Amino acid sequence: MSALLVALIAGIGAGALYAMLGTGIVVAFRGSGVINFGHGAVAGYTAYSFHELRVTGSLYLPWFDPIPEFGFLKTLKINNLPVRIDIFDVTDPISGKPNLALTVLVCLLMSAFLGLLMHFLVFRPLRNSPTLGKVIGSIGVFLYLSSMMAVHFGGQNRYDAGFSGFNSTAGAVENFLGLGRTIPRSNFYLFGAAIVMCVIVWALYRFSRFGISTRAADENEKGAALLGYSPQFLAGANWVLASITAGAAGILFLHKTQPAQIALFVVGGLGAALFGNLTSIPGATAGGLIIGMVASGGVEITNYDWWPEILPPSGVRNFVPLLAIILVLYLRGDKLPIRGSISIGRQPRAPKTNNVSIGVIAALGIALLLSNIFVSKWEAVLTTTLIAIIFMYSLTVLIGFLGQISLVQWSISGLAAYVMIRLMADGEKIRETDFVTNSGWGWPTVLAFVAAIVVAIIFGLLVGLPALRIRGVQLAVVTIAAVIAVENLLLRNPPLMGDGSVSVNPTPSPNWFGQYVGGFNPNTARTDYWKFSLFLIIIAGLVGVGVANLRRGQIGRRFLAIRANERAAAAAGINVARMKLLGFGISSAIAAIAGCMIAYKLPGLQTDQFEIFGGLALLAFAYLGGITTVWGAIVGGCLIAGGLLPEFLGVHFESIDTGLINAVGAIGLVVNAKVTNGEGVALLQTDLGKNTLAMLRRPPDDESSENLNDEEAKV
Amino acid sequence: MTNLTTESSSETMSDNNHLVEIENLSAGYAGVAVIRDVNLHVAKGEVVALLGPNGAGKTTTLLTTSGLLKALEGSVTVLGEPSNFSAPHKTARLGLAHVPEDRSLFFGLTVQENLRLGLRGKRSEQNAGYEAALDLLPALRPLMNRRAGLLSGGEQQMLAMARALVSNPKVLLVDEMSLGLAPIIVERLLPIVRDIANETGAGVLIVEQHVHLALEVADRAYVMSHGEIVLEGSAEELIERQDLLEASYLGGEIDEETS
Amino acid sequence: MTNILETKDLTVTFGGLNACDHVDLAVPTGKFVGLIGPNGAGKTTFIDAITGYVPTSAGKAVFDGADIGEMKPHERAQNGLVRTFQSLELFEDLSVRDNLLVAAYPTRWYTFISDMFHLTKRDEDIESRVDWALDIMGLNDVAESMPTDLPHGRRKLVGVARALAARPKLILLDEPAAGLDTAESQILGGHLREFLNHDMSVFLIDHDMGLVLSVCDYIYVLDFGKIIASGTPAEIRESPAVKAAYLGEQAGEIQAQEGERMRGQQQETGEDSD
Numbered sequence A: 001m002s003a004l005l006v007a008l009i010a011g012i013g014a015g016a017l018y019a020m021l022g023t024g025i026v027v028a029f030r031g032s033g034v035i036n037f038g039h040g041a042v043a044g045y046t047a048y049s050f051h052e053l054r055v056t057g058s059l060y061l062p063w064f065d066p067i068p069e070f071g072f073l074k075t076l077k078i079n080n081l082p083v084r085i086d087i088f089d090v091t092d093p094i095s096g097k098p099n100l101a102l103t104v105l106v107c108l109l110m111s112a113f114l115g116l117l118m119h120f121l122v123f124r125p126l127r128n129s130p131t132l133g134k135v136i137g138s139i140g141v142f143l144y145l146s147s148m149m150a151v152h153f154g155g156q157n158r159y160d161a162g163f164s165g166f167n168s169t170a171g172a173v174e175n176f177l178g179l180g181r182t183i184p185r186s187n188f189y190l191f192g193a194a195i196v197m198c199v200i201v202w203a204l205y206r207f208s209r210f211g212i213s214t215r216a217a218d219e220n221e222k223g224a225a226l227l228g229y230s231p232q233f234l235a236g237a238n239w240v241l242a243s244i245t246a247g248a249a250g251i252l253f254l255h256k257t258q259p260a261q262i263a264l265f266v267v268g269g270l271g272a273a274l275f276g277n278l279t280s281i282p283g284a285t286a287g288g289l290i291i292g293m294v295a296s297g298g299v300e301i302t303n304y305d306w307w308p309e310i311l312p313p314s315g316v317r318n319f320v321p322l323l324a325i326i327l328v329l330y331l332r333g334d335k336l337p338i339r340g341s342i343s344i345g346r347q348p349r350a351p352k353t354n355n356v357s358i359g360v361i362a363a364l365g366i367a368l369l370l371s372n373i374f375v376s377k378w379e380a381v382l383t384t385t386l387i388a389i390i391f392m393y394s395l396t397v398l399i400g401f402l403g404q405i406s407l408v409q410w411s412i413s414g415l416a417a418y419v420m421i422r423l424m425a426d427g428e429k430i431r432e433t434d435f436v437t438n439s440g441w442g443w444p445t446v447l448a449f450v451a452a453i454v455v456a457i458i459f460g461l462l463v464g465l466p467a468l469r470i471r472g473v474q475l476a477v478v479t480i481a482a483v484i485a486v487e488n489l490l491l492r493n494p495p496l497m498g499d500g501s502v503s504v505n506p507t508p509s510p511n512w513f514g515q516y517v518g519g520f521n522p523n524t525a526r527t528d529y530w531k532f533s534l535f536l537i538i539i540a541g542l543v544g545v546g547v548a549n550l551r552r553g554q555i556g557r558r559f560l561a562i563r564a565n566e567r568a569a570a571a572a573g574i575n576v577a578r579m580k581l582l583g584f585g586i587s588s589a590i591a592a593i594a595g596c597m598i599a600y601k602l603p604g605l606q607t608d609q610f611e612i613f614g615g616l617a618l619l620a621f622a623y624l625g626g627i628t629t630v631w632g633a634i635v636g637g638c639l640i641a642g643g644l645l646p647e648f649l650g651v652h653f654e655s656i657d658t659g660l661i662n663a664v665g666a667i668g669l670v671v672n673a674k675v676t677n678g679e680g681v682a683l684l685q686t687d688l689g690k691n692t693l694a695m696l697r698r699p700p701d702d703e704s705s706e707n708l709n710d711e712e713a714k715v
Numbered sequence B: 001m002t003n004l005t006t007e008s009s010s011e012t013m014s015d016n017n018h019l020v021e022i023e024n025l026s027a028g029y030a031g032v033a034v035i036r037d038v039n040l041h042v043a044k045g046e047v048v049a050l051l052g053p054n055g056a057g058k059t060t061t062l063l064t065t066s067g068l069l070k071a072l073e074g075s076v077t078v079l080g081e082p083s084n085f086s087a088p089h090k091t092a093r094l095g096l097a098h099v100p101e102d103r104s105l106f107f108g109l110t111v112q113e114n115l116r117l118g119l120r121g122k123r124s125e126q127n128a129g130y131e132a133a134l135d136l137l138p139a140l141r142p143l144m145n146r147r148a149g150l151l152s153g154g155e156q157q158m159l160a161m162a163r164a165l166v167s168n169p170k171v172l173l174v175d176e177m178s179l180g181l182a183p184i185i186v187e188r189l190l191p192i193v194r195d196i197a198n199e200t201g202a203g204v205l206i207v208e209q210h211v212h213l214a215l216e217v218a219d220r221a222y223v224m225s226h227g228e229i230v231l232e233g234s235a236e237e238l239i240e241r242q243d244l245l246e247a248s249y250l251g252g253e254i255d256e257e258t259s
Numbered sequence C: 001m002t003n004i005l006e007t008k009d010l011t012v013t014f015g016g017l018n019a020c021d022h023v024d025l026a027v028p029t030g031k032f033v034g035l036i037g038p039n040g041a042g043k044t045t046f047i048d049a050i051t052g053y054v055p056t057s058a059g060k061a062v063f064d065g066a067d068i069g070e071m072k073p074h075e076r077a078q079n080g081l082v083r084t085f086q087s088l089e090l091f092e093d094l095s096v097r098d099n100l101l102v103a104a105y106p107t108r109w110y111t112f113i114s115d116m117f118h119l120t121k122r123d124e125d126i127e128s129r130v131d132w133a134l135d136i137m138g139l140n141d142v143a144e145s146m147p148t149d150l151p152h153g154r155r156k157l158v159g160v161a162r163a164l165a166a167r168p169k170l171i172l173l174d175e176p177a178a179g180l181d182t183a184e185s186q187i188l189g190g191h192l193r194e195f196l197n198h199d200m201s202v203f204l205i206d207h208d209m210g211l212v213l214s215v216c217d218y219i220y221v222l223d224f225g226k227i228i229a230s231g232t233p234a235e236i237r238e239s240p241a242v243k244a245a246y247l248g249e250q251a252g253e254i255q256a257q258e259g260e261r262m263r264g265q266q267q268e269t270g271e272d273s274d
């Protein structure tokens, strides 16, 4: 028992990190209604900068030199965007490390600068976008900063620098409270730091009008401007504040964890922020500490004998605290939004797609032709693209049509793939190269495929349940908990998914009606089998036509009605709950098909492929292509890393750093949100003529008046 | 346009008395003008009614005045400064209060917080303005701690009015003042607006569907139809020239039906 | 005569506040009933309660002969108890026509399958109902527009048309004339009476006394959640209690007169232009 108690208390260490991140997330949310998935990345980038300053004395600015250094450009030597500034001179080993206080100051300024950049370049342009647009913007921030970390700092762990008190080597409290266990001293210091941060930020909001004017300006920009508040100033100030808290958290926790991981800790921070209802600073701090403690205590419990083997400790640690928060939110939520709920804002248009069958099949057919004209490498690229397209259809239905921001669909793909593998496996070695063999039921291909889809639908409906009462951006955060549940409780779970699930999970050979349709070509030992391409084209075509028809029909209309206004939808006789579940079901089925196709394509799967940020990147590209239309999914599928477009460009630019591809993609996301109002490249195409005309007719600086129109429409 | 007031009388009004001065204004949405060539002014201590059928462009005129919409042509001057499209909050800080058609309340905040956000000036002035506004709209007193989103339609309208009044505005623009209000409240509110103009010297521009009630308190009125001012004159003159007034309304109406 | 809607002791409480306090009210089948009262009296809350948007704490509501207490909002709508909203609450990214179609078509559990294969049939009966609703609200010319492009007054009418498209037995209108000018609200009044000829009963909340007094068969007056008076328009107009709580000394009077006069004018010009 005392062990459990000590474990609970020791959890305040990690809890303090969640609390600090949660505080910053709440600040940013209050300032501009954005849930910043990139918040942890800001902390991470600052932590890296701190370490780099202490060790080498140079500061890396958060951008890369856009003028590429390859091909003939290399000879031109026009690298004219400064990236690295040498601030401290650490060549002298005797004078040692640069001044600590000064370093901290520089780093905090750096994070404030990041905040300003985010405000001006990302979230200010996005201020009139729908919730989803803002979510995507913050995913863009995450992807961008992560790739900047990889480019500048190499992404390795950093250990030695900084504050002794917060270092885990700082010693331990022996025999804590006479319970006979030890707790690292640093845990208490970190706890104290979190409380201090909470009090400072809370007081700032409580004792000045800054707090309520911030909330007011975020909720109704027009109203705030009419009362004489500058909404942009308030939002910018909050971004700076939020980023400074992130930077401080990053520096303090440099020793607790690796910087690259801090970006992922944002999930805990999001949980904490949810606990504070996204608005309360003390609530977020308390939530963070509770998450830390429950997680630590939960792991302790899994040490007990009676603990069932089928529930892995890591899953318990990550998922259980979030589950508690979901329950709280669910019970607090309403079946229909009550009167005067804050408006969700404008949604991207979702026009009907006509002549679908011919269009979709023609487009995909051309892709097949093209791929065969090129070398066999293109077969692999084509199939990657097609699978991404199929997956993105699931997002089109759920997010584009129904407006439910679910981040779990990619995990559902993974779940379906793993279930299918387990059902088909028979304990035999499948390929020479396989490391492990999986035991299983040895089901035939088609049966296992259908069963995997059924499992995915059931799971999808389960995830859909919270959506009946939790909405918008809160739902987005809640679905992250489901992502964690899938990854840690279901996939990384040998008793459930077989031995392969914790290493490389070998995929069986799919056999549809006597035809081998796997992507792995035993002759070339590559994934370039042409029948698989054909098979995928048929599947992608069928699903695409189905999705487009769905939009044209009554269900599509009803989905859009729910997306726009649930209260009015119910008044129009729509069973909102049933329609939402239907959407989750259809979307999950499509995601499951995509998952099974990945298993067909590759000789082995790894759980990492289905972790959260893979799914976020796919969502981001679907959004870039256009989340509301079938064409958007097709464009989006071509854009992903490994898809047709980047690979095609890659041919011409030898080897681009993949970090840079992501960074460019992230920039594309933000630009897209601005240029197309988040409606995606695909819709832009059809409107191109119209918009250009309108632009020509308009006076040059009229751009912002258009924003105001949107805003009016929103209110 | 029909101008019932003789040219000379409007000329004699000295220009620096005009708190709001709109000249040859065209404005609209997405680059398409929905109001054209609007000329309008509001002087110190004056209540001006802006009338006209639905879709005439009244809201558009007000939005442009407070800087929420960009003028396509012409100029808008508020309190001596050109109305600032890129920063409407600056115009507000000069002393302009605008109750927009959609009210733009902060639904997530309580009634009290909504009101506090409207306060401006020194502490003592703030308190006085706050109390005065609540005395004018006593129905709000018991609702202080309710979230604004939960209020009934009419209560929201009162809150929007009160929020504009607590700032002791020098210029007050009210769009659809009686929207959703019970007749008895409308009856009380209009004289209040009159008193404010008289006592504080503020200029008031109101858009109102109840033409006769509006004309009872207004000094002057403009009637808009299809984006243009088709009639202007003093309130007494307009009350007398009932026929012209109705023609300008119904004319707009009939055109719309047949087009 | 039967009542399409009947409430008995209907009570709604928010915290300590009785927004509706033992309300007994009846809408006879085929009649036009009005509900007026000061701001915050509980009129919208009453509609919310009988359509299932807020829970009732006591009392019961009988619609079309059945107790509807346990029904969900969408079930009530499907049964023919259809409302509009005081705040607009339209489907902003569907065209005006699609707004109506959503409400007009029923769905079955298999509709999504037939939709996916594009097999769902167009129902001429329903389409013509939608055309009728657009027509009667004068929205034909904007059927393909987005609601946000319309002026405020017409957006309200889209809400009414959407309710009509759902084939209501009783249509509950919450301030449909708010923001309409006097002439338009009288045109609307004419159309509202017409609803009665299409197997509908009408329940109207509005502050435009010109409209309410001219279209209603019977009027209830609510104040602080309680019914303080009820009667024919003439009785209500004369009632001192109503005058004190709601109409005021002159405003209601002027409105009423203005409404009647404008209505006369409108009929003349309307006939002229025909």
Ligand SMILES: Nc1ncnc2c1ncn2[C@@H]1O[C@H](COP(=O)(O)OP(=O)(O)OP(=O)(O)O)[C@@H](O)[C@H]1O
Residues within 6 Å of the ligand: A709, A712, A713, B029, B034, B052, B053, B054, B055, B056, B057, B058, B059, B060, B061, B101, C148, C149, C150, C151, C152, C153, C154, C179
């Ligand atoms: N956001 C918008 N986008 C495009 N057109 C608009 C928009 N808002 C208004 N309009 C158009 O501009 C014209 C004038 O509208 P405005 O709202 O100014 O009229 P109004 O006189 O205030 O009418 P009401 O009495 O109905 O409020 C109308 O024809 C309307 O359709």
Ligand SMILES: Nc1ncnc2c1ncn2[C@@H]1O[C@H](COP(=O)(O)OP(=O)(O)OP(=O)(O)O)[C@@H](O)[C@H]1O
Residues within 6 Å of the ligand: A338, A339, B146, B150, B151, B152, B153, B154, B155, B180, C014, C015, C017, C019, C037, C038, C039, C040, C041, C042, C043, C044, C045, C046, C086
């Ligand atoms: N969910 C809620 N919680 C607390 N109070 C509420 C809630 N909903 C409504 N109220 C209050 O109940 C009262 C009745 O509101 P209701 O909207 O029914 O008034 P109304 O008669 O429709 O007024 P109006 O004519 O102004 O629209 C108001 O004082 C309102 O503030």
Ligand SMILES: [Mg+2]
Residues within 6 Å of the ligand: B058, B059, B060, B101, B175, C152
């Ligand atoms: Mg208007």
Ligand SMILES: [Mg+2]
Residues within 6 Å of the ligand: B152, B153, B154, C043, C044, C045, C086, C174
């Ligand atoms: Mg109401």
